[in-house]
Amino acid sequence: MLLKGMLKISTRAVSAARKAFDEGPWPKMTAYERSRILLRFADLVEKHSDELAALETWNNGKTYEQAAKTELPMFVRLFHYYAGWADKIHGLTVPADGDYHVQTLHEPIGVAGQIIPWNFPLVMFAWKVGPALACGNTIVLKTAEQTPLTALFVAKLFHEAGLPDGVLNVVSGYGPTAGAALASHMDVDKLAFTGSTDTGKVVLELAARSNLKPVTLELGGKSPFIICEDADVDKAVELAHFALFFNQGQCCCAGSRTFVHERVYDEFLEKSKKRALRRVVGDPFKKGVEQGPQIDVEQFEKVLRYIRSGIESHATLECGGDRLGSKGFFVQPTVFSNVQDDMLIAQDEIFGPVQSILKFKDIDEVIRRANKTRYGLAAGVFTKNVSTANTLMRALRAGTVWINCFDVFDAAIPFGGYKMSGIGREKGIYSLHNYLQVKAVVSPVKNPAWL
Secondary structure, X not given: OHHHHHHHHHHHHHHHHHHHHXXXXXXXXXXXXXXXXXXXXXXXXXXXXXXXXXXXXXXXXXXXXXHHHHXXXXXXXXXXXXXXXXXXXXXXXXXXXXXXXXXXXXXXXXXXXXXXXXXXXXXXXXXXXXXXXXXXXXXXXXXXXXXXXXXXXXXXXXXXHOXXXXXXXXXXXXXXXXXXXXXXXXXXXXXEEEOOHHHHHHHHHHHHHOOOOOEEEEOOOOOEEEEOOOOOHHHHHHHHHHHHHHHHHOOOOOOOEEEEEXXXXXXXXHXXXXXXXXXXXXXXXXXXXXXXXXXXXXXXXXXXXXXXXXXXXXXXXXXXXXXXXXXXXXXOOEEEEOOOOOOHHXXXXXXXXXXXXXXXXXXXXXXXXXXOOOOOOEEEEEOOOHHHHHHHHHHOOOOEEEEOOOOOOOXXXXXXXXXXXXXXXXXXXXXXXXXXXXXXXXXXXXXXXXX
């Protein structure tokens, strides 16, 4: 019964998006008109930012300060960015052998199906919806079943901004029902998914089995964060702590393998332990709280299983290692030392507040170990040496390498992964390519003045 219901809802949403694309005004509007609607929407979001930050905290469990001071401004900035792109999408005039006029047209791809995760509901909404609308597409967006609230709220704001009916359709439901229905739908022209690598494989297969719709995937990660021997240890500790524990550790690009040079390892470990013990965990609405609860009981129990695995594999538990309190899904900030590459906590994406610290001797060794993973989403490097930074930025097989910083997500910076961390890029100019078809138009010219 649930499957039939979700199939019906997804079909209605796709039908509305198809009608809006084929018959509605959105693709036929001037790019400037589309840009103005996106800008009006961004202004409305800014006006309601306090409500949205509170709703996102209820939605997800992230701290109110993070939602209000980091994610809402980023959301608004992303829509300003893509509003600016709307009237700058154009093709080329191409020289060809012979008497022909050749041009390329960049056209919207049609109905875009988009599936977003629960860890950054608003930000992922912006990453998907912004470029798709700037290119003139219509959308069916499926939220994670855990976090539907803010997407529904901002969809209403889009209506107020003047977005025509049927252009943006939000479906809230489970992956095996609503998500599978969207991925399999024959009238969806393009699919974008953010989530786990295992689910990404299923999405790709469903898309291929249906109408071979193109798919972009932003998947899992097990990102190395490399602390070199010349590092300012105090600064490195704070940055590595942020790289791992940000958003309760529920971040696909988290610096979850902290490689530390043997010369600074002991000092780094002791200071990292003290920093984790100072981390404030509790009510995400309270000022000064750094860490809220995990998203749900399933993720909470998964994190605790990985902690037990680390203990059983003889990594050294420096601090944490258990739930915090007796209510809710709060996990103690946890630090492991003496972690080896073959341990599950060094191989699998934990998606929780568990820092694994590994020791290395030289650059060649850490490059080999850092790249020995099925993932390739991001990496971090902390060093004062420009040559070391240049060597590592080129050697690391990852879609983003942060040098002496981490989790910098400017609207113009592309984001995506190597290997099993995904296909394609989001944000920046690269994301526009995901939502456009390129058409070559060739016509003969008679007695041309020039070619």
